[in-house]
Amino acid sequence: EVQLLESGxxxxxxGGSLRLSCAPSGLPFSTYAINWVRLxxxxxxxxxxxxxxxxxxxxxxxxxxxxFTVSRDNSKxxxxxxxxxLRAEDTAVYYCVExxxxxxxxxxxxxxxxxx
Amino acid sequence: xxxxxQTPLSSPVTLGQPASISCKSNQNLVHSDGNTYLSxxxxxxxxxxxxxxxxxxxxxxxxxxxxxxxxxxTDFTLKIxxxxxxxxxxxxxxxxxxxxxxxxxxxxxxxK
Numbered sequence: 042e043v044q045l046l047e048s049g050x051x052x053x054x055x056g057g058s059l060r061l062s063c064a065p066s067g068l069p070f071s072t073y074a075i076n077w078v079r080l081x082x083x084x085x086x087x088x089x090x091x092x093x094x095x096x097x098x099x100x101x102x103x104x105x106x107x108x109f110t111v112s113r114d115n116s117k118x119x120x121x122x123x124x125x126x127l128r129a130e131d132t133a134v135y136y137c138v139e140x141x142x143x144x145x146x147x148x149x150x151x152x153x154x155x156x157x
Numbered sequence: 158x159x160x161x162x163q164t165p166l167s168s169p170v171t172l173g174q175p176a177s178i179s180c181k182s183n184q185n186l187v188h189s190d191g192n193t194y195l196s197x198x199x200x201x202x203x204x205x206x207x208x209x210x211x212x213x214x215x216x217x218x219x220x221x222x223x224x225x226x227x228x229x230x231t232d233f234t235l236k237i238x239x240x241x242x243x244x245x246x247x248x249x250x251x252x253x254x255x256x257x258x259x260x261x262x263x264x265x266x267x268x269k
Binding site for chain 2: 085
């Protein structure tokens with residue numbers, strides 16, 4: 042069974058930076074394709090980014106392009122979402138989701154609150 | 158970007174009765190590989206979303222057979238044959254044919 046454990050959320054001031062982590066288990070690490078999807082308060086789901094199992098190409102939503110960077114650390118079996126230039130509208134629960142193209146397995150999510 | 162539009166946005170249903178949600182895209186969702194990457198997800202209160210249906214009509218592992226998906230091109234439907242109490246939540250359609258992936262607004266299913 043695939044499981045995903047997110048961490049790193051918290052309260053951050055506008056303009057600040059935060060790094061989210063996602064530690065998957067259940068499959069060989071090299072096979073994971075990891076998406077980040079967020080759910081803002083009172084809104085619907087929004088896809089944020091994807092790093093495929095190759096790790097060569099990465100994909101981003103326009104709303105975060107140039108501010109967020111997704112990566113993988115094969116030595117730590119962990120994926121990261123580095124977020125900078127954070128804005129109030131980035132406030133959301135961020136989910137780590139495995140799968141390409143379908144969003145197959147979802148983590149429990151980690152809350153990011155951007156507020157002064 | 159592909160825009161996904163769901164109707165209705167709210168669906169009060171009676172236990173044991175059927176429910177249906179429509180999802181329309183503003184572009185054809187057939188991928189160059191011939192597949193149509195249209196999925197349905199369920200988010201129960203207090204839980205993360207989970208995949209129900211992928212590629213229009215394929216049920217994901219562990220999904221009850223009262224859930225079914227249909228459609229083609231730009232018009233898709235999720236049907237619940239007999240609604241149970243555990244089906245309460247928000248349902249989303251999602252396209253993974255193009256980047257960025259996009260979701261419908263969500264349909265809230267509640268019991269009358």
